[in-house]
Amino acid sequence: MTVAQQPEALNFECETGNYHTFCPISCVAWLYQKIEDSFFLVIGTKTCGYFLQNAMGVMIFAEPRYAMAELEEGDISAQLSDYEELKRLCEQIKRDRNPSVIVWIGTCTTEIIKTDLEGLAPKLESEIGIPIVVARANGLDYAFTQGEDTVLAAMANRCPEKAPVSETDKNERNAIQKLLNFGKKKEEVAQDESEYVDHKPLVLFGSLPDPVVTQLTLELKRQGIKVSGWLPAKRFTELPVIEEGYYVAGVNPFLSRTATTLMRRRKCKLIGAPFPIGPDGTRAWIEKICSVFGITPQGLDEREAQIWAGLEEYVKLIRGKSVFFMGDNLLEVSLARFLVRCGMTVQEIGIPYMDKRYQAAELALLEKTCQEMGSPLPTIVEKPDNYNQIQRIYESKPDLVITGMAHANPLEARGINTKWSVEFTFAQIHGFTNARDVLELVTRPLRRNNNLKDLGWDKLVREEAKI
Amino acid sequence: MKLAYWMYAGPAHIGTLRIASSFKNVHAIMHAPIGDDYFNVMRSMLSRERNFTPVTTSVVDRNVLARGSQEKVVDNITRKDAEEHPDLIVLTPTCTSSILQEDLHNFVERAQLEAKGDVMLADVNHYRYNELQAADRTLHQIVQYYIEKARKRGELPEGKTEKPSVNIIGTSTLGFHNNHDCTELKRLMADLGIEVNTLIPEGASVNDLKKMPKAWFNLIPYRELGLATAQYLEEQFGTPYIDITPMGVVETARCIRKIQQVVNAQGAEVDYEEFINEQTLHVSQAAWFSRSIDCQNLTGKKAVVFGDNTHAAAMTKILAREMGIHVVWAGTYCKYDADWFREQVSEYCDEVLITDDHGAIGDAIARVEPSAIFGTQMERHVGKRLDIPCGVIAAPIHVQNFPIGYKPFMGYEGTNQITDLIYNSFTLGMEDHLLEIFGGHDTKEVISRGISADSDLSWSKDGQAELNKIPGFVRGKVKRNTEKFARERGFKEITTEVLYAAKESVGA
Numbered sequence: 006m007t008v009a010q011q012p013e014a015l016n017f018e019c020e021t022g023n024y025h026t027f028c029p030i031s032c033v034a035w036l037y038q039k040i041e042d043s044f045f046l047v048i049g050t051k052t053c054g055y056f057l058q059n060a061m062g063v064m065i066f067a068e069p070r071y072a073m074a075e076l077e078e079g080d081i082s083a084q085l086s087d088y089e090e091l092k093r094l095c096e097q098i099k100r101d102r103n104p105s106v107i108v109w110i111g112t113c114t115t116e117i118i119k120t121d122l123e124g125l126a127p128k129l130e131s132e133i134g135i136p137i138v139v140a141r142a143n144g145l146d147y148a149f150t151q152g153e154d155t156v157l158a159a160m161a162n163r164c165p166e167k168a169p170v171s172e173t174d175k176n177e178r179n180a181i182q183k184l185l186n187f188g189k190k191k192e193e194v195a196q197d198e199s200e201y202v203d204h205k206p207l208v209l210f211g212s213l214p215d216p217v218v219t220q221l222t223l224e225l226k227r228q229g230i231k232v233s234g235w236l237p238a239k240r241f242t243e244l245p246v247i248e249e250g251y252y253v254a255g256v257n258p259f260l261s262r263t264a265t266t267l268m269r270r271r272k273c274k275l276i277g278a279p280f281p282i283g284p285d286g287t288r289a290w291i292e293k294i295c296s297v298f299g300i301t302p303q304g305l306d307e308r309e310a311q312i313w314a315g316l317e318e319y320v321k322l323i324r325g326k327s328v329f330f331m332g333d334n335l336l337e338v339s340l341a342r343f344l345v346r347c348g349m350t351v352q353e354i355g356i357p358y359m360d361k362r363y364q365a366a367e368l369a370l371l372e373k374t375c376q377e378m379g380s381p382l383p384t385i386v387e388k389p390d391n392y393n394q395i396q397r398i399y400e401s402k403p404d405l406v407i408t409g410m411a412h413a414n415p416l417e418a419r420g421i422n423t424k425w426s427v428e429f430t431f432a433q434i435h436g437f438t439n440a441r442d443v444l445e446l447v448t449r450p451l452r453r454n455n456n457l458k459d460l461g462w463d464k465l466v467r468e469e470a471k472i
Numbered sequence: 473m474k475l476a477y478w479m480y481a482g483p484a485h486i487g488t489l490r491i492a493s494s495f496k497n498v499h500a501i502m503h504a505p506i507g508d509d510y511f512n513v514m515r516s517m518l519s520r521e522r523n524f525t526p527v528t529t530s531v532v533d534r535n536v537l538a539r540g541s542q543e544k545v546v547d548n549i550t551r552k553d554a555e556e557h558p559d560l561i562v563l564t565p566t567c568t569s570s571i572l573q574e575d576l577h578n579f580v581e582r583a584q585l586e587a588k589g590d591v592m593l594a595d596v597n598h599y600r601y602n603e604l605q606a607a608d609r610t611l612h613q614i615v616q617y618y619i620e621k622a623r624k625r626g627e628l629p630e631g632k633t634e635k636p637s638v639n640i641i642g643t644s645t646l647g648f649h650n651n652h653d654c655t656e657l658k659r660l661m662a663d664l665g666i667e668v669n670t671l672i673p674e675g676a677s678v679n680d681l682k683k684m685p686k687a688w689f690n691l692i693p694y695r696e697l698g699l700a701t702a703q704y705l706e707e708q709f710g711t712p713y714i715d716i717t718p719m720g721v722v723e724t725a726r727c728i729r730k731i732q733q734v735v736n737a738q739g740a741e742v743d744y745e746e747f748i749n750e751q752t753l754h755v756s757q758a759a760w761f762s763r764s765i766d767c768q769n770l771t772g773k774k775a776v777v778f779g780d781n782t783h784a785a786a787m788t789k790i791l792a793r794e795m796g797i798h799v800v801w802a803g804t805y806c807k808y809d810a811d812w813f814r815e816q817v818s819e820y821c822d823e824v825l826i827t828d829d830h831g832a833i834g835d836a837i838a839r840v841e842p843s844a845i846f847g848t849q850m851e852r853h854v855g856k857r858l859d860i861p862c863g864v865i866a867a868p869i870h871v872q873n874f875p876i877g878y879k880p881f882m883g884y885e886g887t888n889q890i891t892d893l894i895y896n897s898f899t900l901g902m903e904d905h906l907l908e909i910f911g912g913h914d915t916k917e918v919i920s921r922g923i924s925a926d927s928d929l930s931w932s933k934d935g936q937a938e939l940n941k942i943p944g945f946v947r948g949k950v951k952r953n954t955e956k957f958a959r960e961r962g963f964k965e966i967t968t969e970v971l972y973a974a975k976e977s978v979g980a
Contacts, residue, residue, distance in 0.1 A: 012552045022531055023548075028507025050567040050598070051483035054476055056510050058868075075474040077597040081571055090473040097475060113505045113568045117537065144505030144568075147532050216941050226948055315976055357506075392528070392555065411512035411525065418522035466522050 013380050015133035015372055017359065022388035026357055027144040027427070028053070029152030030110050031060055035431070036110035036156055039212045042240045044096065044104035045071035048120070049112030070102060076114055086399045086436055087120050088129065095133055104135065106163075106241040108156060111141035124250055136241070138163060140409060148357035150259040150334050150430060153212055154171050156357045158262040160237055161210075161271060164247040202229035204298040208245050208273070210236040210255035210263050211256035213435060220436045221256065228302055236263070247271045256281060256435060260337035261363035269380040277363070282336070283343030284312040284440045289370055312437045316347075324348035324453055326404035328402045329397075332356045333426050338364060340407070340429060342371040343443065345380050352401050405450065420463035422450040477849060478830045480780075480805035480868060485566045486511055487606030491614065492562045493883060494644040494673035499526045499558040500594075501548055503569035505542070505575065506531055519646060519874050530550060532568055541574055549583035549591055560590045560614070563918075567598040590678075592617055599822045604696040605646065605808060608799070611673055612700035612914040615681055619708065622682035622734040629686050636735040636742070639687040642698030643674045648783065648867045649881050650674065653773075656880035657693060658717070662943075664731065664744060672701075685709040689734045693717055693882060695781040696806065705811055718882050719786035720890065721758050721794055724751075739807040751884045758887035761895070762794050770797055770898055776840060777802040778825070778833055778847040779866025781809055783881070785816040787846050787865050792820035793889075797894075800840045801825050803833065849873070861895040929955050932967040939971060950975070 030053055033045040047053055054073040079085040083188035095107055111122050126137040140159045142152035209221070209232055222232045234245020237464050247253075249272040255264055258280050267273040279286050288309045295302045313320075330337045330342055332355025341351045363367065375382050386394075391412065398406055398421065406416055406423045413423040428446055433439045482656040485502060489511045492500035497909040502508060509626050517872060530541065530548040549561055563580055576593050584591045595613055596606045616924050622628045639659055643654040654674060669687035670680050690705055690713040702713035712734050718727040725748045732744045740770050752759050775797050777788045781804050785875040803825030804813045810826040820826060834854045839847060845855045845862040849870050855862035864873055865881075880886040931939065950971075957974035958966050 022506070022533070023528060024506075025509055025512060026507060027510070028505075030507075048473075050601075051479060052485070052508060052567045052598075054479055055482040055486065056507070058478060059514055061512060069477070073474075073476040079473060080473055085473070094473055094475050114571065115530070117568065117571050144507040145537060147507055211920060216938065219938065219968060223969060223972070280617050312976060372692065395524075409513070411509065414516045415522060415524045438976050443975070469543045 013382075015368060016384045017387065018363075018384055019387045023389070024332065024357070024391045025409045026395075027060060027149040027409075028056055028144045029147040029149060029155065030057065030112060031149060032142060032156055033057070033108075033110060033153030034060070036153060036212060039214075040106070040237050040239070040241055042097050042105035042242060043108055044102055045068060045108045045110060046074050046098065046104070046113065047071065047110040047326075048074040048076065048091075048115050048122070048419045049110075050076050050114050051111050053114075070104065072098070081114070081117070081118060083469070085292075088125055091125060092129055092132070095129060095135070095137070097330060099133055099135055106136045106138055108140060109161075110152075110156075111139065111143060113143045115147050116141065116143050116145055122137065124183045136163065148333065148335070150257070150336070151262075151358065153257075154260050154262045157210060157212070157236055157260060158266040160241075160244065161247070161263055161266045163241075164236065164244045164271070166246070166248060168246045168248065172201045174312055178354050192215040200226065200229065201231040202298065202300055203231065204300075205250065205252050206246075206248070207231065207235040207252045207254065207276075207294070207298075208234045208236060208247055209256055209371060210267065211260055212237055213256060214433055215239065217433050217435050217439065219440050222346045224281075224287070224291060224436060225294065227302055227304070227305070228291060230294060230298060232298065247273060250274070252276055252297065254290075256290075257336070258339050258364055258367060261360040265362050267385055277366045279342070279367040280339045281435050282339040282444060283346065284309045284316070284342060284437050285346045285372070285374065286339055286367075287435070287437050287440070289366075293366065310438060312440055316440060316444055319441070319448050320347045321404075323444075326350070326403070326451070327352050328405045328407065328447075329394075329401070329403035330354045330356070331391065331394050331406065331408040331412065331426070332386065334430050336426075336429050336434075337407075338371055338385070340443070341369065341383060342374050343440075344447065345371070345374045345378055347444070348378065350380050351383040352403050353394070354383050354385045354395065355394060358384060359385060359387045405447070407447075418465045420465075422454055424450050480830070480848065480850070482603035482826050483567060483593075484596045484598045484601045484603065484606035487601075487603040487608075488562065488564050488596055488610040490603070490644050490646050491610040491673050492560075492564070492594075493526055494675070494725055495560070496675060496677045497526075497558050498562065498678060499528070499552055499556060500562045500564050501545075501552060502527065502529045502564045502566055503545060503574075504529050504532055504564075504566040505568055506533070508566055508568070515646060515655040518869070526556075526558065527564075532572070537572075540572075540688045545574075545576070545579040546583045546586075548577070550586045553583075553587035553589050553591075558589050561587065562590065562610070563591065564595045565594065565596065565598065570598045575877075578630070590617070590621075600696075602808075603748055604806065607697050608700045611641070611698060612704055612849075614678065615672070615684065615701050616683035616704055618678055619684070623937040627682055629683060631686070632688055632738070633667060633669060633686050635667050635722050636665070636738070636740045637687045638731075639669050639684050639690045639711075640671045641690055641701050642694045642696075643671065644697060645674060647694070647697075648651050648780075648865075648866075648869055648873065649875075649879055652875075652878055652884070653693065653882040655690070655878070656883035656885050657718070659885075660728075660883045663747065664728065665742065666731070666735070674727050685711065687711060688738050688740075689714060689731070691731075693782075694811065695785070695809070699740075707751070717782050717786050719782070719886060720790040721752055721756055721887050723786060723789065724883060724887065746838065756884040756887040757890045758794065761891050766895065767795055770795055770895075772796070772798050773844070773898060774798050774800050774840065774842040775844050775846060776800055776837055776842045777821070777865070778804070778845075780804065781806045781816075783866040784846075785813060787890075788817045788820045789848070795894065800842060801836060803827065803836075832927075844894075846897070858923045861897045863893045865893075875903050929958055929963075930965050932965050934968045935971055936964045 030047050037045050109122050122139045126139050138159045140156040142155045158301050180306040251273045253267045253273045254276040257467045265276050268275050276297050279289040281290040288305050292302050327350045329352045337354050337356045341354045409428050413425050416423045434443045489500050490585050492498050495673050509529050515521050515525045530545045580591050580593045594610050643650040690702045692702050692715040705711045714730045716727040718724040730896045742979050777784050785802050788799050791797040792799050799821040801823040802817045802821040805828040814824050830850050845851050848866050848868050879964040954971050954974040963970050
């Protein structure tokens with residue numbers, strides 16, 4: 006690579022948008038597991054259903070709390086009434102599963118035939134007595150993880166507006182849940198008021214596995230910051246109270262609609278911070294939250310240094326190596342920033358959609374990290390074109406390509422190391438504790454191929470094969 | 473609207489893409505929103521393809537919704553034509569594009585003016601056909617297109633090949649064991665002295681399609697794919713076709729006898745009886761297996777069969793006719809072709825089940841409690857839940873159903889493979905049963921004792937709860953590492969914080 010002209014600022018480009026990613030309806034796969042009393046109904050066609058069935062692999066066999074409302078020819082040509090049809094299915098779901106909320110996922114088809122889901126939901130909700138949340142997570146507008154964003158933005162409107170005044174009210178809200186969870190220990194971190202600094206309530210948003218929620222909550226507790234709630238919570242009935250003037254902070258880079266909704270509709274103040282991915286990101290995230298509350302962070306230097314020391318065996322495998330993000334899940338900027346800090350050179354950051362406002366702090370940290378590490382500033386390619394990217398990969402020969410599963414095997418067969426990007430979405434990657442897991446993923450192909458490198462089996466396609 | 477959790481056959485465009493990407497140097501362009509290209513993931517992951525799947529998308533987004541595709545589709549076709557010079561580009565509509573009602577025909581005509589390769593629109597209605605029907609139609613459409621093109625140019629070859637020859641029609645990408653079947657069928661044809669004229673669609677070039685009329689006959693090994701093409705060729709050129717699936721000893725023999733009849737009718741003088749006899753008695757082990765005492769033990773055992781038409785029908789016949797197993801019910805999800813299935817299997821099973829509702833299948837399995845199930849991956853999971861072994865015989869399938877080793881289901885080697893599959897399913901079931909009678913393996917209790925069994929450390933309630941959230945297969949390791957960490961640092965009680973501190977320090 007020629008480093009003749011070092012760009013001074015990050016360079017943003019936009020290509021054709023012909024790239025591979027998952028459909029945003031895939032968010033039901035992790036959200037139905039996260040929100041334990043929910044039922045997700047995807048209103049779409051066989052195409053949507055087949056995608057879920059194939060993308061979720063074995064999870065489908067575990068009697069998932071999601072299903073397709075499969076549209077048939079009569080639905081498309083409006084011979085059947087949407088309302089009556091949805092009512093029939095939702096009543097069946099109520100009978101069989103009795104969830105606390107039904108989430109309707111609108112798809113491309115409901116967009117095109119203009120099914121008024123937002124209009125139908127309140128009517129049906131009052132008729133069957135179960136809240137119905139509508140999220141239009143379709144492939145016309147969104148990519149992959151943005152599906153979660155549309156669902157959480159819709160949920161943000163369902164968060165209670167007033168904190169319960171007395172202890173009895175508080176109990177009342179969860180009375181039935183308590184009954185159902187009889188004997189089950191509450192898993193949230195015990196919140197003893199005396200351990201906290203007096204600050205305005207803080208609610209975090211973004212769906213994370215429960216252990217990661219615990220870890221991040223503990224991390225803030227060390228600084229005396231109390232997390233008043235998470236959007237989403239483990240159960241729909243436990244959605245956090247959000248009052249005007251509350252502070253909110255995102256934990257994932259793809260939650261811009263949720264952030265907007267919390268600011269505009271719920272009048273919250275958004276703490277714009279880098280995301281807690283990698284020890285550098287986690288530290289910056291905590292520091293930013295502390296600074297908003299006027300707290301001087303304690304012991305973060307040592308904590309970060311200690312984590313980095315523990316990562317050294319992985320970092321030495323990737324230091325000085327180059328990486329290329331083809332882009333499909335919006336985690337790219339945060340991951341790239343962490344990898345630059347690990348000593349990698351980032352050749353390109355492909356990303357489906359770039360919200361420069363919501364990601365501002367993350368972008369600033371990326372720029373700063375590149376300068377501090379003496380690494381060239383990467384180009385951020387929004388709506389990339391996979392064909393062009395592959396030509397660029399052939400030219401620049403990165404040591405690692407982070408890409409979707411459609412391209413991974415063909416690239417490996419051409420001697421290019423790849424890591425499936427989807428794994429970053431499903432693995433635990435947030436906070437100090439999980440920095441190791443990110444590097445475990447990033448270095449796995451390098452470690453594997455190191456083991457095989459003397460065999461001379463790098464290129465496994467015939468010469469005449471195209472591209 | 474229909475409440476659905478699982479489907480046996482995919483949407484129509486998957487069928488079209490399977491055909492297009494089976495051919496060499498054919499590219500498919502889907503008119504679809506972002507995310508609909510998961511076919512590429514399936515092909516790359518399931519069949520571990522080394523090459524890029526020749527499918528791209530002309531993306532339908534908000535702009536297209538508002539103003540129509542305009543130049544976009546045409547540009548994408550001509551761009552792909554220039555980049556990769558495919559022989560043919562198949563524009564593939566999806567459920568989304570079919571309700572947009574754009575004039576895709578017009579796009580194809582316009583793109584054809586500029587493109588060097590051929591361009592066609594897959595003619596498939598998304599709301600009427602499933603994956604299998606769409607595949608059958610698309611294959612027919614492509615063959616017809618190239619036959620007519622050759623006819624117009626006067627390039628259709630005259631007459632038949634000198635020696636008896638065959639077109640094998642229907643092996644395709646992502647088909648259940650199709651690549652192994654294909655090898656086995658070629659071998660069988662070679663043994664019979666029959667030349668393979670063309671083999672489509674897998675690995676074929678569209679430029680070879682005009683050769684198809686030269687074959688003496690067409691062989692359609694799979695009921696679901698190729699029949700429309702064979703009927704078209706019969707209509708156009710009088711080429712007879714054979715649609716007997718050579719799966720199982722009896723059916724393989726029946727297929728070979730039919731071949732003999734068809735080629736002899738065209739002037740060959742072949743007698744395959746000796747070959748059939750030799751293969752049946754000495755090459756295939758299946759006939760001997762049915763006489764052996766192993767198979768005697770299977771007599772009258774109950775089984776159920778479910779799958780696509782081809783495999784479910786063939787398996788039912790093998791189980792009942794060749795092994796004396798009691799098939800309680802046999803079923804198919806090919807509802808559109810149910811009559812054929814009924815006719816094939818009714819004399820070999822008590823009951824025929826036609827449905828694509830996996831819940832009904834699960835119930836029917838639970839109701840009859842068979843000793844073994846032969847079905848798709850879905851039935852395998854039903855079997856797991858009910859503790860009944862299952863042999864997978866048809867799609868939908870997972871990556872483990874794309875074995876690297878040679879495992880045909882067709883021809884004489886196929887009979888051996890099927891015998892193993894059946895026998896292993898049943899013995900495992902017997903073994904399980906015996907284990908149950910004797911209360912399981914007596915080693916079960918001992919193995920879980922790790923070094924931390926007599927721990928001097930206590931776990932706090934939250935620490936224990938957090939530990940329990942860690943997946944079972946690594947929990948033991950995490951527990952040991954955490955306790956080691958706590959011991960070294962003199963912690964008496966292990967809380968959530970200690971657990972994560974240990975994880976950070978040693979990567980437990």
